[in-house]
Amino acid sequence: MxxxxxxxxxxxxxxxxxxxxxxxxxxxxxxxxxxxxxxxxxxxxxxxxxxxxxxxxxxxxxxxxxxxxxxxxxxxxxxxxxxxxxxxxxxxxxxxxxxxxxxxxxxYYQKNLxxxxxxxxxxxxxxxxxxxxxxxKRFFNELSNSLKELFSRKKLRFHGHLDKDVWIKRYKTEDLSVLEQICKSNDTQLRVNGDESIDLYYISSAIHPSKNGEDMVFINSLLPGKVIAPESISFDDGSEIDNQIMSELNEIAERITIxxxxxxxxxxxxxxxxxxxxxxxxxxxxxxxxxxxxxxxxxx
CATH class of the missing domain: 3.60.130.10 (Clavaminate synthase-like)
Known part of the structure; x- marks a missing residue:
């Protein structure tokens, strides 16, 4: 002190x-x-x-x-x-x-954060x-070389299916044109279904350069997403983020958590x-x- x-x-x-x-x-x-x-x-x-x-x-x-x-x-x-x-x-x-x-x-499941x-x-x-x-920064440094290489090649893909009453509350609008603009500004792909439910798709990297560009940072919404809605997250090529990957990530997380x-x-x-x-x-x-x-x- x-x-x-x-x-x-x-x-x-x-x-x-x-x-x-x-x-x-x-x-x-x-x-x-x-x-x-x-x-x-x-x-x-x-x-x-x-x-x-x-x-x-x-x-x-x-x-x-x-x-x-x-x-x-x-x-x-x-x-x-x-x-x-x-x-x-x-x-x-x-x-x-x-x-x-x-x-x-x-x-970290949308562009505007x-x-x-x-x-x-x-x-x-x-x-x-x-x-x-x-x-x-430390989280990235603790990743195995294989995971560093994997996350440098593959991004995360978030998918959400929302009924009409849910997306109205989440996006604070009943107007589909307003929703379309919000999604466009967030680089989020929007599909409106016949019952006015929607499907959302967003792709983001799990790792990012630091502000000074000297380090890489592991920061994303992967860990809670795999617990709360595991079917909503995959790699951007559609491949699964398997238990072995999640086991390594969760072990690092617990070891460096404050x-x-x-x-x-x-x-x-x-x-x-x-x-x-x-x-x-x-x-x-x-x-x-x-x-x-x-x-x-x-x-x-």
Whole structure:
């Protein structure tokens, strides 16, 4: 741990990424009064920041994130149900269900995805329910040479079949022409069936170059997709992503996963281009975590 100021300390999550910004002494300091340039520089270096020990509610969370972010998204096209908080369509609850969600990049099943994520802990679970994170650069480096070669040759193909009432909720429109435009902007192939159900097809790489172009990053929606809807994902040539492949990926994921056990008022800032996230299962109905999807309001 090293001192950032008289009241704040920074503590590393790991050798490769992540910092905790901890308010240890000053109960009166507000998170919105922290030096924004210092936060930006830390984020550029570490790609994941956890702010802990600050008095924060959803209004404070919204104000703080507004000052560092732009291009907020309302989760149009997202696969989970998310409750709107405080009538703000860009502040959403993530507690649709209580099962584990494996490591993934947010919305990597479409082209238009958030570059940055914010999480806020309104109320932690009494036990379990940790958010999990991992460094996508390290994940790529841990892949066997055969998997690195495989993912460099083959992309992922996502397929979804949605009944009319489902796609209306997911895409927030009843107008097929609007839906067609949304899909076109996301490089998603759309097929409308006779009953107005739809089939969607999207192709994306499982690996991506880092922002500086010096590293490769494993970040995608493969791991949870194979659990939640295994028939929806294959390679782009139609071949199966078999159990041997998934076994290696899941072994790496568990080995390099970092758990974040929430404290009330915690705020988490994540680079969605290189850091994957997920969560452990939980049973506590009072667990209440919010998310915002956006882009950085600074060069990054």
């Amino acid at each position: 090293h001192e950032v100021s008289a009241q704040l300390h920074a503590e590393s999550f790991s050798e490769t990424f992540g910092q905790k910004i901890i308010n240890t002494e000053n109960e009166n300091i507000s998170i919105v009064d922290l030096d924004k340039e210092s936060i930006i520089n830390l984020f550029r270096s570490h790609r994941l920041l956890l702010f802990r020990g600050f008095e924060a509610d959803v209004e404070t969370f919204t104000k703080f994130t507004d000052e560092l972010s732009t291009n907020f998204m309302d989760y149009t096209g997202g696969v989970f149900k998310r409750r709107v908080i405080n009538n703000n369509s860009t502040v959403l609850s993530v507690n649709d269900f209580k099962d584990e969600i494996k490591l993934h990049g947010e919305m 958030p570059k940055m994520l914010w999480f806020f802990c309104a109320h932690p679970a009494s036990e379990d329910g940790a958010t999990i994170v991992c460094d996508g 758990e974040i056990n929430w404290h009330k008022g915690d705020i988490l800032m994540i680079d969605n281009s290189s850091v994957m996230h997920g969560r452990r299962s939980f049973t506590d109905d009072k667990r209440d975590i919010y998310i915002r999807l956006c882009s950085p309001a600074f060069a990054y």
